[in-house]
Amino acid sequence: MHKVAILGSTGSIGTLTLEVLSHLGQDYKVVALSTHRNVKLLQKQIEEYSPEVVCITDEPSARSLHIRGAKLLTGREGLVEIAKGEADIVVNALVGAEGIYPTLSALQGKKRVCIANKETLVSFGEIVMNTARKYGGEIVPIDSEHSAIHQCMWMGRDEVVEIILTASGGPFRVSGIKKYITPEETLAHPVWKMGKKVTVDSATLMNKGLEVIEAVRLFSVPPESISVLIHPQSIIHSLVRFRDGAILAQLSLPDMRLPIQYALTYPKRTPSLVKPLDLAKVHLLEFEPPDKEKFPCLSLAYKAVSIAGTMPAVLSASDEVCVRSFLKRKITLPDIPEIIQKVMNKHRAIENPVLQEIEEADKWARRETSELVRLLNL
Numbered sequence: 409m410h411k412v413a414i415l416g417s418t419g420s421i422g423t424l425t426l427e428v429l430s431h432l433g434q435d436y437k438v439v440a441l442s443t444h445r446n447v448k449l450l451q452k453q454i455e456e457y458s459p460e461v462v463c464i465t466d467e468p469s470a471r472s473l474h475i476r477g478a479k480l481l482t483g484r485e486g487l488v489e490i491a492k493g494e495a496d497i498v499v500n501a502l503v504g505a506e507g508i509y510p511t512l513s514a515l516q517g518k519k520r521v522c523i524a525n526k527e528t529l530v531s532f533g534e535i536v537m538n539t540a541r542k543y544g545g546e547i548v549p550i551d552s553e554h555s556a557i558h559q560c561m562w563m564g565r566d567e568v569v570e571i572i573l574t575a576s577g578g579p580f581r582v583s584g585i586k587k588y589i590t591p592e593e594t595l596a597h598p599v600w601k602m603g604k605k606v607t608v609d610s611a612t613l614m615n616k617g618l619e620v621i622e623a624v625r626l627f628s629v630p631p632e633s634i635s636v637l638i639h640p641q642s643i644i645h646s647l648v649r650f651r652d653g654a655i656l657a658q659l660s661l662p663d664m665r666l667p668i669q670y671a672l673t674y675p676k677r678t679p680s681l682v683k684p685l686d687l688a689k690v691h692l693l694e695f696e697p698p699d700k701e702k703f704p705c706l707s708l709a710y711k712a713v714s715i716a717g718t719m720p721a722v723l724s725a726s727d728e729v730c731v732r733s734f735l736k737r738k739i740t741l742p743d744i745p746e747i748i749q750k751v752m753n754k755h756r757a758i759e760n761p762v763l764q765e766i767e768e769a770d771k772w773a774r775r776e777t778s779e780l781v782r783l784l785n786l
């Protein structure tokens with residue numbers, strides 16, 4: 409029986425993971441859960457899944473409510489303790505770069521990390537991959553695009569010459585990002601129902617940019633071998649091109665429960681909760697190149713990963729602050745790439761950084777971005 413810890417169990421990926429685990433049945437036992445602030449939902453999850461231990465990362469929230477039925481841990485240390493604990497599979501469904509600490513602990517314990525938390529891979533990708541190699545831990549992606557690539561690569565990883573990441577294009581595929589667009593309009597994604605951060609990132613195409621960096625790290629390929637293709641139907645989740653010109657793709661209805669289940673059960677495949685795809689009903693699969701003028705975040709991500717070192721962490725940290733500021737109506741959507749570009753221009757990337765240097769670059773980028781947001785609000 410597999411013992412599973414879910415970090416970020418109250419989020420969009422976390423709740424879907426619990427649904428998938430219920431479906432998979434007695435071969436999987438939930439042993440640990442975590443939330444940042446959503447204590448009410450965590451309590452419900454404790455009652456339904458009976459984990460032995462839970463963590464509330466936001467300390468004031470941990471103090472405000474009494475948790476019944478599980479050992480309570482708090483803060484970053486709590487997540488690390490869970491990652492070191494008895495689970496053999498750790499699902500990292502956290503949002504933001506905080507996910508690095510439990511990820512490293514789980515990999516050091518030779519566990520499987522099913523990772524949705526892209527900010528961790530973007531900022532600390534090399535350290536994460538090196539830790540997995542050094543200790544024998546395993547990383548299986550949850551992001552639907554990287555799951556698709558992981559699946560296609562079964563056919564001959566060494567023969568792959570190009571990775572093609574598909575993107576729905578988000579709600580502003582035609583108009584581009586405009587000053588007048590509100591947070592409410594931005595959060596209404598045409599295909600996927602996700603957490604707020606990734607939904608805003610999808611609207612600016614920063615999400616695709618982060619995914620390019622994620623793919624560079626996960627599959628050890630150069631950024632030039634990764635391209636992006638807009639595919640509004642979101643049926644093809646990504647493709648790989650082989651040396652001989654053949655292309656393989658993974659197709660399914662857009663439903664995160666499939667890549668989540670794949671990450672949990674890999675290399676086994678078992679029946680899932682996802683409705684089978686009826687291609688006759690799809691009728692049309694469209695493709696177009698991304699418009700990099702309308703969506704400057706994509707080029708910023710390619711630039712960050714080409715410079716490498718601490719630059720991807722600066723891009724990602726600055727984006728986290730920008731998205732939060734946009735949701736609080738302090739900046740507009742087009743301010744996001746403008747601010748990130750300014751912060752990146754000011755940063756002197758450190759080559760082959762150690763963890764602490766990335767943490768410092770991350771903190772610096774957050775400070776610089778907050779200052780630029782403040783100046784815009786004077």
Ligand SMILES: NC(=O)c1ccc[n+]([C@@H]2O[C@H](COP(=O)([O-])OP(=O)(O)OC[C@H]3O[C@@H](n4cnc5c(N)ncnc54)[C@H](OP(=O)(O)O)[C@@H]3O)[C@@H](O)[C@H]2O)c1
Nearest residue numbers: 416418419420421444445446502503524525526602603606
């Ligand atoms: N949602 C998707 O379909 C999807 C698809 C592909 C990739 N991803 C990636 O998966 C990750 C999670 O996305 P999501 O959409 O599930 O996010 P989400 O709905 O916002 O959930 C995030 C989870 O992390 C917790 N959390 C938030 N801030 C935290 C902090 N500072 N420290 C520790 N825990 C914290 C949240 O707790 P609270 O509930 O208290 O806020 C929640 O449990 C992101 O990196 C995203 O880019 C998501």
